[in-house]
Amino acid sequence: MQMHEHYSDSMLRDILKSMKTFACVGISGNSIRPSYFVGRYLSLRGYRVIPINPAYAGQSLFGETVLDSLECIPAETNLDVVDIFRRPSEVPAIIDSVLERFPEIKVIWMQVGVWHAEAAQKARERGVTVIQNRCPKIENQRLFGELRMAGFNTGIITSRRG
Numbered sequence: 119m120q121m122h123e124h125y126s127d128s129m130l131r132d133i134l135k136s137m138k139t140f141a142c143v144g145i146s147g148n149s150i151r152p153s154y155f156v157g158r159y160l161s162l163r164g165y166r167v168i169p170i171n172p173a174y175a176g177q178s179l180f181g182e183t184v185l186d187s188l189e190c191i192p193a194e195t196n197l198d199v200v201d202i203f204r205r206p207s208e209v210p211a212i213i214d215s216v217l218e219r220f221p222e223i224k225v226i227w228m229q230v231g232v233w234h235a236e237a238a239q240k241a242r243e244r245g246v247t248v249i250q251n252r253c254p255k256i257e258n259q260r261l262f263g264e265l266r267m268a269g270f271n272t273g274i275i276t277s278r279r280g
Contacts, residue, residue, distance in 0.1 A: 125249055131261050133225055133247065134254065137198035139166040140227075141191060143212055144203035147174040147184065153203040154179075156229070156255045163258065168197070188215050199225040201254060202232055209234035213241050229253055 140160055145153045145167075161167045161180035168191060169179040175186040185191060188200070200216050200223060202209060209228065216223055217240070225247045228234070233250035241248050258264070 123250055125252065127261060129247075130249070130252075130257050133199075133249075134258050134261065137165070137225060139168065139195070139197050140199045140201050140254070141168040141170055141188060141197055142201045142203060143170045143188065145169045145171050145174075145179065145184075146203075147171070147177055147179055153229075156201070156203075156253060159255045159258075168195070188212070188219055191219070193219070197223060199223075199227055199254075201227045201229065203229050204232065206232055206234050210237040210240075213237040217241060217244055217246070225249065227252070227254055230256075 140157075142153065142157050142160075145157045147169075148154055149158075157167045157169060157180055166182070167180045168182055169184040170186075170188060170190075171184055172186045174184040175190075177184045191197060197220050200212070200220075202212055204212060209232065213226060213234075214237075216226060221244075223246055226238075226241050226249070228238075228248075228250045230251055230253050238248040238250055
């Protein structure tokens with residue numbers, strides 16, 4: 119099992135620029151949880167965030183009703199990314215559900231600390247881009263200059279100011 123894979127900055131940048139709708143599986147309604155921060159951040163950056171968590175089903179987060187499961191997302195939804203905030207042991211079942219319900223899915227993104235090599239390979243064999251052990255919020259901030267404003271060395275050289 120591989121914890122960290124290399125993803126080029128250009129690939130991550132292209133994903134973050136072109137994707138519009140994220141389903142966040144395992145998002146929390148608790149405003150101090152990291153998954154809440156990520157969902158809120160993405161929604162504030164113009165992405166549609168479909169929150170998935172049976173513990174909060176029916177409540178509202180980021181202008182969307184929290185759904186019980188991926189199966190509750192209407193089939194006609196233009197879903198671009200499934201962002202997984204669950205334990206690695208739960209990833210295979212989530213990916214199986216995604217591939218069955220949304221065969222046109224473009225990206226499966228697993229949060230920091232979440233990876234599953236076999237499930238990722240299964241999705242890749244179906245033409246899905248898989249990102250493991252990364253956070254779209256952190257990557258967005260790093261690639262588009264927001265971390266620089268907080269004093270972090272992002273490894274990206276530019277003369278552009280925030």
